[in-house]
Amino acid sequence: MLQLNNVETFYGGIQALKGIDVSVNKGEIVTLIGSNGAGKSTTLKSISGLAKVKTGSIVYNGTDISNKPAHETTLLGIAHVPEGRRIFPRLSVKENLLMGAFSVKNKKVIEKRMEKVFHYFPKLKDRLEQKGGTMSGGEQQMLAIGRALMMKPDLLMLDEPSMGLAPIIVEQIFEIIKELNEEGITILLVEQNAYQALQVAHRGYVIQTGEIKLQGNGYDLITNEEVREAYLA
Structure with missing residues (x-):
């Protein structure tokens, strides 16, 4: 579904990615x-x-999407939940969710998708x-994921979904990640909590200073001594 080939990305004169190769298969x-x-x-x-x-290329479902504008990658079925949630704090929960369906004109489709979000996150x-900015961190994370689901993505990218959350909320979020995947959504997960991430992941990559150092299935990486010492101790 997704293939990064020798991708190099810079912030000004600082090189953040140094020729990485990453693949994600459907499901x-x-x-x-x-x-x-x-x-x-x-990444x-x-x-x-x-x-x-x-330099390099990013190919999604056979199409090169390298440097395609963000609103266009969204329309292709890629939803990105950024680090820090990035909800609209002054908008209500409903308005935040509607922003996720910005390209959908059919009200019945929007209502159906919203009910699906409520299945995962009844609190919403x-x-x-309620204004998004007045919610707890866990509720904001639920809203950020819910907003992404309103796009009905084929590929859901989650950046640090457990950051700053209580352990019980983290467990809930990871259970929902598994459920979403079982229902057919492909997931690319960035997560500081390496143990939690590798437990749910089919495969994983270890990235250090912009380079892929290790890759393998979740179990192999959890049991890898180098990974255990660096990220699971």
């Missing part, structure tokens, strides 16, 4: 793990069009008129 959960500043978020931004690729149904 998989693939995770990127690594320390802060390793290039995980930049997602490069895919969604928020960071400019200097009770908070429809």
Whole structure:
């Protein structure tokens, strides 16, 4: 479904990605793990069009999407939930969700998708008129994922969904990630909590200073001594 070939991305004169190769097959959960500043978020931004690729290619369902604008990658079926949630704090929960369906004109389709979001996140149904910025961190994360689901994505990219959340909320989020995948959504997951990520992932990549250092299935990486010492200790 998705193939990154020798991708290099820069922020000004600083090289963030140094020729990475990453693949995601349809129906998989693939995770990127690594320390802060390793290039995980930049990888997602490069895919969604928020960071400019200097060399290499990003191919999605056979189409080269390298440096395609973010609103166009969204229309292709790629939803990006960024680090820090990035909801619209002054808009209500309902308005935030409607922003996720910005390209949909059919009201019945929008209502159906919203009910699907409420299936995963019942709390949001009770908070429809509440301003997003007044919600707890966990609720905002649910809203950010719900907004992405309103796009009905084929590929859902999640950047640090557990950051700053209580352990019980983290468990809920990861259960929903598994459920979404079982229902057919392919997921590319960036996660600081390497153990949680590798437990749900089919495959994973370890990224260090903009380079892929290791890759393998979730179990192999969890049991890898180098990974355990660096990320699971």
